[in-house]
Amino acid sequence: MYLKMFVLSGAALTLWLAPLTTLDKHIGWHKAMQGLSLGAAIACAVSAGNIARNLADENEIEEIKTRAITADVVDEIATSAYVSQAQRQHEAEFILTANSQQETENNSELDSIRESLELLISKTSSDSSELSVINLSTRQREQIELILQCHIKGITGKNKILKEVWGVSAGSSQAYRDAKAEYDFLIPFVNGEEE
Amino acid sequence: MRAMYLANYFIAGCIASSLLGWIASLHPMSFRAIAFLAVAAFILWGLCWLLDFSVSSLLKISVQNLQALLMAGLAVSIIGLGIFLCT
Numbered sequence: 462m463y464l465k466m467f468v469l470s471g472a473a474l475t476l477w478l479a480p481l482t483t484l485d486k487h488i489g490w491h492k493a494m495q496g497l498s499l500g501a502a503i504a505c506a507v508s509a510g511n512i513a514r515n516l517a518d519e520n521e522i523e524e525i526k527t528r529a530i531t532a533d534v535v536d537e538i539a540t541s542a543y544v545s546q547a548q549r550q551h552e553a554e555f556i557l558t559a560n561s562q563q564e565t566e567n568n569s570e571l572d573s574i575r576e577s578l579e580l581l582i583s584k585t586s587s588d589s590s591e592l593s594v595i596n597l598s599t600r601q602r603e604q605i606e607l608i609l610q611c612h613i614k615g616i617t618g619k620n621k622i623l624k625e626v627w628g629v630s631a632g633s634s635q636a637y638r639d640a641k642a643e644y645d646f647l648i649p650f651v652n653g654e655e656e
Numbered sequence: 657m658r659a660m661y662l663a664n665y666f667i668a669g670c671i672a673s674s675l676l677g678w679i680a681s682l683h684p685m686s687f688r689a690i691a692f693l694a695v696a697a698f699i700l701w702g703l704c705w706l707l708d709f710s711v712s713s714l715l716k717i718s719v720q721n722l723q724a725l726l727m728a729g730l731a732v733s734i735i736g737l738g739i740f741l742c743t
Binding site: 469473474477478500502503506509511512513517 | 657660661674681
């Protein structure tokens with residue numbers, strides 16, 4: 462199309478200028494040839510102009526297509542980025558919600574343990590005669606039995622009982638402190654058993 | 657490419673102007689007819705310059721485009737007739 466357009470443009474210029482400059486206006490057939498060439502030159506120029514206009518329109522359409530494709534790509538990238546961000550935000554919210562739920566469960570569990578301990582302490586402090594070993598664990602009952610056996614044997618010292626029953630020596634170790642706390646907890650039950 | 661098709665139409669106008677000159681040179685009556693057409697076109701051209709805003713709204717083009725068209729028409733006539741008369 463480009464070649465055709467350029468050939469037609471060149472032909473139009475040639476057919477316009479060449480006969481006017483080379484042929485004589487006073488000779489009849491020269492004048493006729495000039496008229497014919499001018500008509501042909503107009504046809505060539507108009508055809509070349511139409512071809513050029515079609516090519517310009519096609520180029521414009523191609524540019525519009527290119528801009529549309531570019532806009533689509535940009536839109537797709539922006540959409541994927543938005544979706545990715547929303548997904549990450551959703552995951553983060555899910556993790557935070559799960560943590561808070563777990564924390565709530567732990568708190569409720571701690572509250573129930575605290576309530577049971579408070580109930581036990583209040584029972585212990587209000588009336589020792591009402592203490593019962595029914596609610597104690599098997600291990601605690603065995604420890605009470607061992608403490609009673611120590612009393613029967615004449616071992617009454619706290620540290621000696623801790624050494625006999627829990628196997629810990631007096632000191633500042635964590636095992637000793639735990640054993641001492643457990644001993645203090647079990648002593649009222651031991652006294653109740655002895656009575 | 658847009659400049660190319662405008663240039664081609666410009667050349668076509670120049671050639672048409674030369675063709676009118678050639679027609680005018682054929683016979684005295686044709687010369688009078690072409691002269692009458694040229695005078696009418698020139699009057700119309702001047703009126704378009706005077707009434708450029710009205711004509712531009714009538715043709716639904718901007719005033720700048722109308723003025724460019726008028727200037728291009730004048731250039732086409734001058735170049736086409738000039739080449740025909742000078743050769």
